[in-house]
Amino acid sequence: MKHNYLHLLIVALLLVVSCAGNRKEYIPKVPDYAAADSWYNVFRGGPADLFYIASTEVFDQTTEEGLEKHYASVHSEADRAAILAELEGVDRRLSGDSLNYFSPYYRQMTMESYCEEKTVKERTEIPLSDVRAAFDYYWKHYNEGRPFVLAGFSQGAQLAVELLKEMPDSVYRHMVAAYVLGWHVTEAELASPAVVPAQGATDTGVVICYNSVKTPAAANPLISAGNCVAINPVNWCTDATPAPFCDSLTVHLDPESKLLLVDGYTRTDHAALPWFTGENYHTFEIRWYTPFLRENILERVRAKIAGK
Numbered sequence: 001m002k003h004n005y006l007h008l009l010i011v012a013l014l015l016v017v018s019c020a021g022n023r024k025e026y027i028p029k030v031p032d033y034a035a036a037d038s039w040y041n042v043f044r045g046g047p048a049d050l051f052y053i054a055s056t057e058v059f060d061q062t063t064e065e066g067l068e069k070h071y072a073s074v075h076s077e078a079d080r081a082a083i084l085a086e087l088e089g090v091d092r093r094l095s096g097d098s099l100n101y102f103s104p105y106y107r108q109m110t111m112e113s114y115c116e117e118k119t120v121k122e123r124t125e126i127p128l129s130d131v132r133a134a135f136d137y138y139w140k141h142y143n144e145g146r147p148f149v150l151a152g153f154s155q156g157a158q159l160a161v162e163l164l165k166e167m168p169d170s171v172y173r174h175m176v177a178a179y180v181l182g183w184h185v186t187e188a189e190l191a192s193p194a195v196v197p198a199q200g201a202t203d204t205g206v207v208i209c210y211n212s213v214k215t216p217a218a219a220n221p222l223i224s225a226g227n228c229v230a231i232n233p234v235n236w237c238t239d240a241t242p243a244p245f246c247d248s249l250t251v252h253l254d255p256e257s258k259l260l261l262v263d264g265y266t267r268t269d270h271a272a273l274p275w276f277t278g279e280n281y282h283t284f285e286i287r288w289y290t291p292f293l294r295e296n297i298l299e300r301v302r303a304k305i306a307g308k
Contacts (some may be wrong), residue, residue: 033137049148053156058080071107102173104134157183182285184227201236217280230258
């Protein structure tokens with residue numbers, strides 16, 4: 001009998017500790033995508049849409065109640081301001097003043113979540129559930145039958161791959177292309193019908209993916225490990241043909257590692273975060289290639305509308 005009481009006491013204590021641990025984490029309120037303030041949208045009357053998923057813009061916080069916060073809050077002014085700066089910048093860079101732009105605020109994981117793969121796996125479901133709901137709302141209420149470009153950078157690219165893996169053919173046939181920038185696409189993910197590697201500059205319904213480094217040793221394993229899809233965003237080649245860009249820089253694709261190798265960049269002050277060395281150019285994946293990405297998006301849109 002004593003043994004049973006002791007066992008029950010231990011179980012009760014474990015439940016108390018577990019519940020206390022759960023209380024230590026603050027989970028922000030689920031976004032309502034029927035509400036206009038859950039979006040950054042610009043409708044230009046264009047022939048196609050750009051649906052963009054933001055990268056990681058927030059860090060771990062502690063609430064006034066002492067709770068740990070590992071996700072952005074759609075209703076936090078500080079979190080929204082950090083994310084808005086990226087959304088506005090990407091719209092200026094990639095929409096080309098002609099595409100309609102739709103980008104949801106979502107409960108993105110914090111930067112610290114990317115310290116290890118285990119944490120990323122544990123926390124992905126919350127941002128994914130938001131982006132999944134946002135895309136569903138976009139498709140039902142905003143798209144109106146237009147071709148669309150799916151794009152994301154870093155965490156946004158991670159979530160874009162998940163959307164692709166779930167995408168039904170009725171939606172996929174409207175997709176111009178998916179720009180998965182600064183993330184990876186694995187061999188297993190190629191089994192999904194909507195995950196088709198780009199082979200050139202004008203094919204549609206395809207995935208554009210790349211990661212920029214000086215040497216393969218500078219790659220962040222969590223971001224690019226296992227990647228089997230890569231294309232050079234300057235010359236749109238999938239081989240090692242070098243391409244000059246941005247004044248004195250040159251980039252070529254390493255077919256073995258599936259990484260973009262950039263020659264000529266000597267500064268290291270971009271690597272202020274511990275996730276990247278001075279020879280890892282993750283933060284430049286959109287900025288460096290902006291003119292090539294913008295023109296290519298429009299080129300693929302034209303090809304999609306023409307039925308190529």
